Amino acid sequence: MKTLKIIFTILLVAISTISCSSDDGKDGIDGxxxxxGTNGTNGTNGTNGATGTANVIYSAWITAPTAVAETIDGTSGMSxxxxxxxxxxxxxxxxxILVYVSFGSGTYTLPYTSxxxxxxxxxxxxSTAKKIKLFRFRHDAGGTVNLxxxxxxxxxLIPGGVAAATSKTAKLDYSKMSYEEVCARFNIQP
Structure with missing residues (x-):
């Protein structure tokens, strides 16, 4: 009888398994x-950045008054x-502070040797506060050449900003750039 009970249980499980299929019942309702969720709040504004190119100051092309003979640091010249x-x-x-001279067909960065x-x-x-002295001297110390x-x-004039923190952000040497490169960098009309 025990064996018959076991066979009957196995048969019942087999019949239930075979008779059940996924196509037989009704589909359930979608949930x-x-x-x-709610949107997060806006973050706080960041701090102001370092001085930028918007602070660059430049003059129009100007002429200087008549030069006079002068000796500066033991060197005779015209200023x-x-x-x-x-x-x-x-x-x-x-x-x-960058200063340029223009004549003929070119514009040259000072100091300019010719x-x-x-x-x-x-x-x-x-350069001194509010004034730039232009000084021309001969290399042989034998007289002067006019300006x-x-x-x-x-x-x-490029105001200083925040000091560089590392050598990776080293300051550019604008004096080694051509006049045209400086104008392009700061959006200055040549």
Whole structure:
């Protein structure tokens, strides 16, 4: 009898398994969709960034007054000055000051060395608050070469920003860039 009970149980399980299929019952109802969660709150504004190119100051092309003979640091030459009202002590201490001379078919970064007048000479800029002195001297210390009033001058003042934290963010050397490259970088009309 025990064996008959076991056979009967096995047969009952087999019949139930065979008679059940997925096609026999009604499909259940789909569940309802859940609600969307609420949006998160906006984060706080970040801190202001370092001084950018929007703060760059540049002059129009200007002419300088007639040059006069002067000796600077034991070197004789010719000098004149242009006004730079935006040139502050802060820019002198932390910024970059670029001065250009334009004549003939070119624009040149100061200091500019040439053989004008038949002698090797250099035009350089000496910056002080609100003024830029233009000084031309001969390399052989034998007299002077004039600074004609027909020359045109332009300055570009780049205020200093936050000091670089690492050497990866080293300051660019604008004095090694051409006038055109500097104008393109700061969106200045040449």
């Amino acid at each position: 309802i969709n859940g609600t969307n 004149t000055s242009i006004n730079a009202p935006e040139l502050s002590e802060d820019i002198l201490a932390k910024g970059t 053989t004008a007048g038949g002698f090797v000479n250099t035009i350089t800029a000496i 004609p009033t027909t020359l045109s001058w332009r300055y570009i």
